[in-house]
Amino acid sequence: MSDVVEKTLTALPGLFESQTGAAKITNRLRQLIKSITELTSKHEEENLIKRELSAIKEQVSSPNTTMKQMREIMVRAMYCEMLGYDASFTYIHAIKLAQQGGVLEKRVGYLAVSLFLNEGHELLLLLVNTVLKDLQSTNLIEVCMALTVVAQVFPKDMIPAVLPLVEDKLSHPKEIIRRKAVLALYKFYLIAPNQVQHIHAKFCKALSDKDPGVMASSLHIYLQLIRESPDSYKDLTGSFVTILKQVLGGKLPVDFNYHSVPAPWLQIQLLRILSLLGKEDQSTSELMYEVLDESLRRAEMNHNITYAILYECVKAVYTIHPKAELLEKAARCIGNFVLSPKINLKYLGLKALTYVVQHDAKLALQHQMTIIECLDHSDFTIKRETLELLFRITNAQNVTVIVEKMLDFLCYVPIKTLTFAPDNSWFIQTMNDVFSIGGDLLQQDDPNNFLRLLAEGKPEEDDQLRLYAVESYLTVLKGHTSHLPQCFLQVMSWVLGEYAHLQESVDRREVIRLLTQLLDQRSVSSETRVWILSALTKIPEGQTDLILDLAESLSSSQDTVLRQQAQELRHLSQDSQLREWVLVENSCAVDSSLSFLDGFVSEALAAGAAPYKPPHQRQEELSLNLEPYSFSLPVSLSSCSITDRQSPTLLSVSSGLSGNSAELSTLILEGVKRVWGKDGYLPQKEATAPPVDEPSAAVQPASQQEAAERIEPRPEPSTQNQDKQQLASSLFVGLGVGSSVSLLGKSEAPPPRFRKKPRPHESSSSSGTSKRSSDSSSRSSRNTTDSFLYGSFPEEEPATSISTFDHTPKSTTANGLSQNKDTKEDRHANTSQILGGDMVIVRPSTIQDKHPPSVSSDLTALLPADLKDLPHSDVISLTSDPSLSLSSCRLFRDEALLLVIFISNCTETVIKDVAVQLTCEELKVCTGNVMDCLEARSTSVCHYALLMDDPHTNVSLTGTVSYQTQPGHTNTLPFSGTLSTADFIRPLVVTTEEYGKLWLSLSHDVKQNLKLLTDAGDPLRTTLNALKDALQLHVVDIIGSEGIVACRLLSGAPCLLHCRVNGAALAMWLRSPHPALPDFILYHCQRALAHH
Amino acid sequence: MIKAILIFNNHGKPRLIRFYQYFAEDMQQQIIRETFHLVSKRDDNVCNFLEGGSLIGGSDYKLIYRHYATLYFVFCVDSSESELGILDLIQVFVETLDKCFENVCELDLIFHMDKVHYILQEVVMGGMVLETNMNEIVAQVELQNRMEKSEVNQVI
DSSP states (O other): HHHHHHHHHHHHEEEEEEEETGHHHHHHHHHHHHHHHHOHHHHHHHHHHHHHHHHHHHHHHOOTHHHHHHHHHHHHHHHHHTTTTOOOGOOOHHHHHHHSHHHHHHHHHHHHHHOOOTTTTTGOOOOGHHHHHTTSSSSSHHHHHHHHHHHOOGGGHHHHHHHHHHHGGOOOOOOOHHHHHHHHHHHHHHHHHHGGGGGGHHHHHHHOSHHHHHHHHHHHHHHHHHHHHHHGGGGHHOOOOOOHHHHHOOOGGGGGGGTTEEHHHHHHHHHHHHHHHHHOHHHHHHHHHHHHHHHHHHSSSSSSHHHHHHHHHHHHHHHHHHHHHHHHHHHHHHHHHHHHHSHHHHHHEEEEEEETTTTTTTHHHHHHHHHEEEEHHHHHHHHHHHHHHHHHTOOOHHHHHHHHHHHHHSSSSGGGGGGGGOHHHHHHHHHHIIIIIGGGOTTTTHHHHHHHHHHHSSSSHHHHHHHHHHHHHHHHHOOTTSSHHHHHHHHHHHHHHHGGOOOTSSOOOHHHHHHHHHHHHTTTTTTHHHHHHHHHHHHHHHHHHHHHHHHHTTTTTHHHHHHHHHHHHHHHHHHHHHHHHHSSTTTTTTTTTOGGGGGHHHHHHTTTEEEEEEEEGGGOOOTTOOOHHTTTTTTTOOOOOOGGOOOOHHHHHHTTHHHHHHHHHHHHHTTOOOOTTTTTTTTTSSSHHHHHHHHHTTTHHHHHHHHHHHHOOOOOOEEEEEEEEHHHHHHHHTSSTTTHHHTTOOOOOOOOOOOOOHHHHHHHHHHHOHHHHHHHHHHHHHTOOOTTTTOOOTTTHHHHHHHHTOSSSHHHOOOOGTTTHHHHHHHHHHHHSSSSSGGGOOOOOOOOSSOOOGGGGGGGGGGGGGTTTSOOOOEEEEOOOOOEEEEEEEEOSSEEEEEEEEEHHHHHOEEEEEHHHHHHOOSEEEOOOBOSSHHHHHOOEEEEEOSSSOSSSSSEEEEEEEEEEEETHHHHHEEOOOOOOOGGGGEEEHHHHHHHHHHHHHEEEEEEEEEOSSSSSSSSHHHHHHHHHHHHOOEEEETTTEEEEEEEEEEEEEEEEEEEEEETEEEEEEESSSHHHHHHHHHHHHHHHHHO | EEEEEEEETTTEEEEEEEEOOOOOHHHHHHHHHHHHHHHHHHHHSSEEEEEGGGTTTTEEEEEEEEEEEEEEEEEEETTTHHHHHHHHHHHHHHHHHHHHHOOHHHHHHHEEEHHHHHHHHEEEEEEEEEEOOOOHHHHHHHHHHHHHHHHHHOOO
């Protein structure tokens, strides 16, 4: 600190000397900064800045303030903004400074503009003419500043104005101007690609510019262009290779050296471009083998930046068409990275490994010991990257160990890995750990999904699992419970309430005692208390005395909900007849035909829901995969097997490396006789013992045995090391040839125990506990008639849906109790917890819809002229009251969904100040309008552009219209509605080639068999057309029994659909860069076909 | 692309804030606080990369930082940037500052925030790396300084 003070003292006088003219002004800034450093509290800072800002305000509006003072004021304003205070009144002055001042003023003005204003700010319009003028200036600095500000803040719609001038700058004599112009054009390309299409030839000129700096900046553009369509630029491969050769050969001026490495950043860019060009293209790859080899060889100097180059080089070698010699060198490089004592390099090594294991699992095996060490590394980032690597190599054999490591780390277990759960006890135990460590940080879905898993199984099949859960929870509850997270307590109380009776040996009094004990704890939240009381209600009669005591003690509780529930509990325990009627025991006669749901089912079917299919009709489902549940989609993911996967990447890799992978299988045999566990590992089984008990060993050719022997002799492991080796062998088990499937994160044959799980859609009618799914399916069935059902549902409908998603099957039948306020609250607590944000039931408090929709259909005539030609939906009446009636219509624009709201004045008087407010949590509501008055008997139109960034099944909108019939008397009319993802899907027009390329680049895929419409001559074409009509898809091509279809979410993420006729079904395979989008599109396809 | 460049001191006081993507004012402050929180608790012997905080885009973005005496230089970048490349770019930037200010220290950044911005503009433009050659950057800055000096001379 003292040197800082010293520096201040010496620096300050110099500061003023150099700026004698501005000394007085600088004083103000100095004053400000000095006073800020003397402050002791945030509150003081606020006051000071407030004072400062009002002083600035005064100064800027004073006519006597000179331009030079303005400059200094602007710096002070920037300082205030940096500290987080609003100085928006200075924005206009920043623009003025840029417009009117000399070069120095302009510099401050432009800087302030680029710091203060974002791309959407309206004040930017005022800058266009200034920028145009400066671009044509003869002063280099002015041109530079204009180019910088253009690249920094100019929005899409202002680009055409400056584009020609920026383009001209590409041939400017000064290289700095050319360089900035190239980058500005790159920025334009990023925000508005179609506007710069015509200047591609000029980019080419920039690439061959005599100044290396200009050439280097043009690589930004080429990297982007090639990333988008590598095939169009294959012819440039030679040029890029030559450039890289020249750089490596030291042909650039010494100026470009950094720590005696020639132009390292340029090399990085070039290597990236080459890897994109050589990907899956043997002939192009061959052109670059030599230079990559050279690059690997050159980059041996010991500086950070050479490692940056090496890393890119290694990635390139593994991306392009493989060449054994290079792969070997690259693998050695990765080894150097991973083994490096420098932590940054270790990190990159792990990252490279994570990338490479997808192509070549052998490398991970080579470095298993280092990976184990990294797992216990003190650096969070390293650990995280190691887990990422482990996640990529999870398979059925090593899942227990990997999940344990993940739990150790931060209780972050991607539930997906639990797909491989080996047995009941492990599963329950792991979930216990997840709940108790992760606790309330878990996603809300996790406990619900877990409970559903327990609840939905068949009694005989799953009682084992439930029993185990009950036992395990009793043990947990007998221990110390105050530290347990609320969600775990809730899970436990639900399970005990529901299934404690399965365990004959357990005294019910004991269960009641344990649960009651929880109620006494202070740390238990009132929500959890409700769960516990519900559980107590369910535990069968006979223990009246305990229950009465409890009810007594709670009846004086301050919490009304608890008091209410205690009352109920008392009534129930005293009146056994009521109890029997309300809480039907499992053993009692159950209406297995579920006839009481007939009304609901037929209603749902009439609304277009898919009919129920018995389990054997359902196709194989991915066991324990919780993804579809979290969206509540009636989708089942078929498990992908390696044979279905047609990606050329995989094929080429497996063919290219078959020689190596044989060796691989011998490596794994070491120590895999037994899955490692805390107490499961048998140390007497030595690693060198002949692996006779391993089935794969039996079929192993002799040559591979030899290879095994060659590798197996290791330095005698110390005992401390042995632990690690055990861990290693259990972690890397199954990374052999046969199990390469697992590398893709998919299992061919997970243990049968966890294969099942009905799809939510069907289960809704069969199980009352699948709260969320039944809710969503009842909603979705309602929505099938029109996904944009507005206004209120008939009164009885919400009631039906509520009873289906009620908490337990027992209370579902508790009609007698449903009037009780507290059960409603209980239910409310549960639903709000169970339903995600996008699943809120819309129950508008408005007057019922009085007009049939057809009446308002002529309203489309009122659409603004520019919107009339857009495809649109029917007009639907939203809501109405005596003065206003609201209808709406959806217009499908390419980049957004336009929601048009028609507001009609039903009265004979003028309605004033009509303002519409629309809100939606999930969507971006872009534009809207307000009108001043609405003439009698007239209709006005306002429209909103809605953008969906992340798909949601159904999105609810709410809004209000406020208006004045008499002055000073404001009425409001609320309305609401839902939108479905289908409204946001747009066709994606691509050619078959583009489709092919895009397909390979997309990572998230989902497969599913769908219904094939067989009622016409060409089933595939008919089905695809039906889908196209329903969902605005683009049918790219139909070849024989296969069809390819493309769409996108507005102008965002694409989704590609590959359809194949498979017997009487349509096998659909969807891919998208967005993880959730395929699920949603599949869901809508299913619905569209079912509806057809 | 570089999403943001944040410089703050050991106490989390911002010294230079430059966002290349729009965030509302209060969000910017939250991001600064979150980033400081993430970076400041890391030892000096761990690696210089970490996942971006939840506010700035989570795991799609990386924070690449260097710690110099009293200051943290943090670059928030997307996956298209080379980690080590950016790490050395920070070094280039700091060395440039050192050349321009002669033994740069925190105070130079406080009192000459505008100048630091001008220097940064020659290194990174609109989130894209413009220049990595230190001599070139210094030459551009010198050019602007000369202009400033000529103005002062006029006044005198």
